[in-house]
Amino acid sequence: MVDKVVSSISEALEGLEEGMSVAVGGFGTCGAPAALIEGIIEKGVGGLTAYSNNPGTELDQIALGLSRAVKAGLVKRFCGSFVGYAKSVERQYLAGEMEVELIPQGSLVERMRAGGAGIPAFWTPSGAGTPVSDGGMPMRYDGEGNVVLVSEPKETRTFMVDGKEELCVMEEAIVTDFSLVHAWKGDREGNLKFRYTAENFNPVVGMCGKVTVAEVEELVEVGELEPGEIQLQGIFVDRVVALKPEEGAGEGAGARRHPLTLGRRGPHRAAPGAGCRRGTRRVDACRHRSPRGAGAGRRFLCQPGHRTAHHDSRLPAQGP
Template sequence: MTLDKVVGSAGEAVADIASGASLAVGGFGLCGIPMVLIDALLARGVDELSVVSNNCGVDDWGLGVLLAARRIRKMTSSYVGENKEFERQYLSGELELELTPQGTLAEKLRAGGSGIAAFFTQTGVGTQVAEGGLPRLYGADGSIAVASPAKPVQTFSFGGRDRDFVLEEAITTDFALVHALRGDRHGNLVFDKSARNFSPLAAMAGRICIAQVEHLVEPGDLDPDAVHLPGVFVDRIVVVGPDVEKRVERRTVREEA
């Protein structure tokens, strides 16, 4: 058995992702997204995908390209702006959405990767997050076809007083797709500043994690203290090079004085 996890191409890396699969995808907005792997998945033609990611890219980049091609059946996200096609599909009943608070989404992924089935949090107590009724899927006539269920709420003595907490279940997926700055052949990854975002958590939650990396180094070249994600969580590495295209979701600049 070899510990070398490098595969020859993005197409080879995603070749066993089938229609109906569930995916955890790293990135925040367009920062740190695994675009080469997303494009390879688009080329495969699979559909009915259930995707967990902070958001769904924009109309022509990121996960938005899968959405535009009608490949995604359900999104589990914390933010759904910046994408008009997402809005259209959701409101017309073509797309299911499980809207989740951002910190809760991060912890659901981390818990799934850590073997923790569920956890209690105060986030969402007293709202539809806990009480249920959030529209997950609309009917063609605009009615709510599927609503979020109520979740168990329990009172704990915490911080010197009794407080209510809602039970949130962990997330695990069939596959995870992430982008890293550097990786070695054993799968140890280093992310670039804010491009780390959800990626380590998404990688942990996927039963099979596929990482695209800009720079491939040999085992031992990475300082162990600098590794953001241990190779035990990574199954395949694809080298995409430092010139991989990166886009800015919304460019905001200040006029020169």
């Protein structure tokens, strides 16, 4: 057995240097490796290229998740599918301090998975015939409103799909120097289990790093996780660090305590017929179930500082 457990966050991030690329798990604050992000800030390593679904969240001027590293000026380039709630990204992007590459969400996931599977590239219809394939999307400004860097065109090709021709664009795999993930449980060999909605980008992020570091809420011995429970195999994980209570252990789904947490325990499920409070705003849709094809029957988790898909007004409310 190879024991991959390290004793501290600083040891877990050993080797992370200026100008490296980092993939970060999580969706907003849900499942974000908050302790490892704090470790990057304390380490002061800058010039990073960050790959993540979105660069964290900022609410009432409080930065959460990856946006903490962005706000600290440590990210020179962000590559992801959504930037809407991170005001620091908007400010730095328009000021010419940061580059932004927008990637269709499904393509982002598959590019990460391909990186972990050793697939150099793949073809997809997503984004074909748009600026995603044709190029020209603004990636950097000069601070005066002038675009100084745009995306390059990508190779396209027509394939027969379901008996008809369809234009596809070639997307290259993502392989990063480091990958950072948050897991609910992990064993000493690096096998990981995620909790509820935190099983979003974490598995594919964990696959695409040359060095993958997992922060875990609960460290268990090898064999305690059933084979069917393991959602990211230890072969992809290089280091495991067990969180301490002050680092968010026991908070669930990767949310650390902050002024906007829901009650004392952070994320929670609403009792039948009850709503929940997000800050001072009441949300009554917490008993929505996911739509067909998105994990039927699984309930979405209400997260602090994160409006998950269960707030979609198209889904019918269940219960009073």
